[in-house]
Amino acid sequence: MEYVVNAQNLSVRYGNDEPIITDVTMSIKPHDFVFITGKSGSGKSTLIKTLYGEIEPSGGSLSVCGVGLKNIPTSNLNLLRRYLGIVFQDYKLINEWNVEQNVMLPLVIGGFSRGVCVEQARKLLKHVKLLHKADKYPLELSGGEQQRVAMARALAHNPLMIVADEPTGNLDNYSSEVIWNLLKGAKEHLGTTIVVVTHNIPSALGIYYRHFFLENGVLHEVP
Amino acid sequence: MKSLNAHISVILSLCVLLFSFQFVIFTNSVVSDYAQKIVNDYSIIVVSSSEIKEDEIRAQIPDIKSLEEISSKKILDRLKNDMSSKNLALLQVALPKFYSIKLNSIPDKKRVENIKTKLSAYKNISRVETFARTHEKIFKMFSILQGVAYVFSFFIAMVALLLMFKQIKIWIYEHNKRMSIMTLFGASFFMKSAILYRMTIVDSVISTALISLFYYFMPKVPIIQEVASELDILIPSIDLIKDSGILLGISLLFSFLVVTAVSRNTAEI
Numbered sequence: 001m002e003y004v005v006n007a008q009n010l011s012v013r014y015g016n017d018e019p020i021i022t023d024v025t026m027s028i029k030p031h032d033f034v035f036i037t038g039k040s041g042s043g044k045s046t047l048i049k050t051l052y053g054e055i056e057p058s059g060g061s062l063s064v065c066g067v068g069l070k071n072i073p074t075s076n077l078n079l080l081r082r083y084l085g086i087v088f089q090d091y092k093l094i095n096e097w098n099v100e101q102n103v104m105l106p107l108v109i110g111g112f113s114r115g116v117c118v119e120q121a122r123k124l125l126k127h128v129k130l131l132h133k134a135d136k137y138p139l140e141l142s143g144g145e146q147q148r149v150a151m152a153r154a155l156a157h158n159p160l161m162i163v164a165d166e167p168t169g170n171l172d173n174y175s176s177e178v179i180w181n182l183l184k185g186a187k188e189h190l191g192t193t194i195v196v197v198t199h200n201i202p203s204a205l206g207i208y209y210r211h212f213f214l215e216n217g218v219l220h221e222v223p
Numbered sequence: 224m225k226s227l228n229a230h231i232s233v234i235l236s237l238c239v240l241l242f243s244f245q246f247v248i249f250t251n252s253v254v255s256d257y258a259q260k261i262v263n264d265y266s267i268i269v270v271s272s273s274e275i276k277e278d279e280i281r282a283q284i285p286d287i288k289s290l291e292e293i294s295s296k297k298i299l300d301r302l303k304n305d306m307s308s309k310n311l312a313l314l315q316v317a318l319p320k321f322y323s324i325k326l327n328s329i330p331d332k333k334r335v336e337n338i339k340t341k342l343s344a345y346k347n348i349s350r351v352e353t354f355a356r357t358h359e360k361i362f363k364m365f366s367i368l369q370g371v372a373y374v375f376s377f378f379i380a381m382v383a384l385l386l387m388f389k390q391i392k393i394w395i396y397e398h399n400k401r402m403s404i405m406t407l408f409g410a411s412f413f414m415k416s417a418i419l420y421r422m423t424i425v426d427s428v429i430s431t432a433l434i435s436l437f438y439y440f441m442p443k444v445p446i447i448q449e450v451a452s453e454l455d456i457l458i459p460s461i462d463l464i465k466d467s468g469i470l471l472g473i474s475l476l477f478s479f480l481v482v483t484a485v486s487r488n489t490a491e492i
Contacts, residue, residue: 078406106409
């Protein structure tokens with residue numbers, strides 16, 4: 001696969017409103033670490049939602065992991081999402097499930113046996129230093145801890161690409177640093193492609209990354 | 224408490240649905256049992272000057288179940304003390320033959336008239352007595368009651384289904400966040416709706432148990448037994464394994480259909 005994400009003159013609009021994204025052309029290769037920045041309301045979240053199929057492209061073309069997202073059937077979209085790890089600003093953990101069950105979610109959906117799911121979930125919880133809270137429920141955790149659980153969930157099934165929408169937006173400095181290190185580790189050790197929408201690129205990330213800036217619905221790569 | 228309320232709405236709807244279904248079966252059973260009783264009790268009496276052959280009559284009237292001669296021995300025995308044996312022998316030869324005709328199914332007025340006309344056309348048959356009126360009236364009343372039960376059960380079942388649709392919609396809103404998150408991670412329709420199916424399985428089992436127990440104990444209630452014996456009807460008892468199995472199947476079928484229909488129609492992410 002040459003490109004994990006390939007967008008050509010992509011435009012996105014909600015219903016009959018004015019397009020939020022008017023012209024996005026970008027190609028993201030495997031193992032790339034990409035930041036997308038822009039002012040509030042510039043369409044960053046819309047762009048990232050388009051990448052995992054929550055919003056359908058209205059013009060141009062977009063393929064993710066080799067799958068075209070325009071008019072994609074639900075069954076194909078479900079399959080595509082099993083190759084992605086998604087991290088949200090508001091964590092999106094299932095409050096009725098404990099931490100371990102939340103981390104296991106992508107593995108259960110992927111059809112792995114219970115033994116494999118539990119083993120992998122515990123391994124990742126140890127990695128994010130939350131194994132001792134495996135039996136806790138999300139509402140018993142701090143925001144930083146919840147986001148670490150969300151990161152563990154995003155990594156659980158070794159996805160081809162992680163898309164993260166403001167993953168540190170609500171976190172303190174320590175938790176933010178933990179999240180950046182986990183994303184960096186995923187790229188370096190697992191070769192995962194990372195696409196992050198953020199307001200602030202961490203100053204001391206210590207790896208090569210690409211930076212795109214979204215302005216008035218048009219995406220520019222910052223050299 | 225909130226969760227119990229959510230379950231009660233579906234359990235109640237399923238109970239009403241199963242009650243209507245079982246009520247239709249119950250009414251059918253009572254009416255067909257009563258019809259059989261009428262058929263068994265009912266006979267057409269024919270008086271003939273000579274012997275009638277069953278095959279001959281059946282050729283003309285196919286819905287005849289049996290033709291039996293009524294013995295004149297009882298009448299002759301009664302006259303034994305008043306008449307000489309010679310006269311008695313003469314009377315025996317002169318007496319016409321009486322036959323009882325039983326039918327395959329319950330006769331209506333038109334059919335009885337038709338049979339009567341056909342039998343009267345035989346030159347040896349001097350009289351045909353049908354006695355149809357009382358039976359016909361009671362059976363007609365039961366048939367009307369059966370029709371009313373069908374219509375009543377149908378509307379009740381429709382209302383129950385509408386209630387279920389509404390409650391499943393509420394369930395979907397309650398579990399919307401979980402289902403949305405599962406969708407974002409690529410869960411199939413059935414996987415993300417599994418919670419709803421599990422809840423309906425539990426509710427189906429509970430409602431089936433309640434309705435089965437109701438129909439199992441209902442015929443044993445003294446007042447019901449009293450009414451049944453006054454009306455000369457048999458109240459059918461439910462077979463706890465076979466009938467409950469059917470009720471559970473119906474309950475699961477309807478609840479799965481409702482969950483699937485409502486979930487599919489609810490906007491997906």
